[in-house]
Amino acid sequence: MNNNLPLHGEEADIIEADFGENVYDMVTLSQTFVHFPSTEDAFKVVEKAARALKPGGNLYLRTVGKRDSHFLEAEDRYALPSDEDPNVFYEMCGCSGQPQLEAHLFLDEFQLMTQLESQGLQIWHSQVAPETGSMNVMYGEDWHVPTEPDTTRAMITLIAQKKPA
DSSP: OOSOOOOOOOOOOTTTOOOOSSOEEEEEEESOSTTOSOHHHHHHHHHHHHHHEEEEEEEEEEEEBTTSHHHHTGGGGTOEEOSSOTTEEEEEEOTTSSOEEEEEEOBOHHHHHHHHHHTTEEEEEEEEEEOOSSBOOSOGGGTTSBOOOOSSOEEEEEEEEEOOO
């Protein structure tokens, strides 16, 4: 194991940031889109991630989908649907540090797979499955806190590879 890897970090708005072209062997987008204001913005990031991959590079994407109970029960929880995007609901949430009305994006897995393929990616693995197990992997700040198994959260997991030029 090489502990002297040259690493570079950058803080930026992911929707506006430039990821470069043909730079990375792997790009991971895990729970990136939860609070995005629109499907269009999420797909901009997917497009930039695909462009940033080297030919043969892999994309790992994991996000909450429209089969999720949280989405299916949104109207029962007083969430407000977006007037402009059928994948977005607004609800009171404390994820930003204080309770406020925030966007929650639930993507359609077929729409997402079509978007990946339109960006020159070949899907190697696709899964829409309930979140199960004894760990909460939904939120990074409490990933280590054991939770009850949850079989109602439908997470989309996709692994795709950029086709050779």
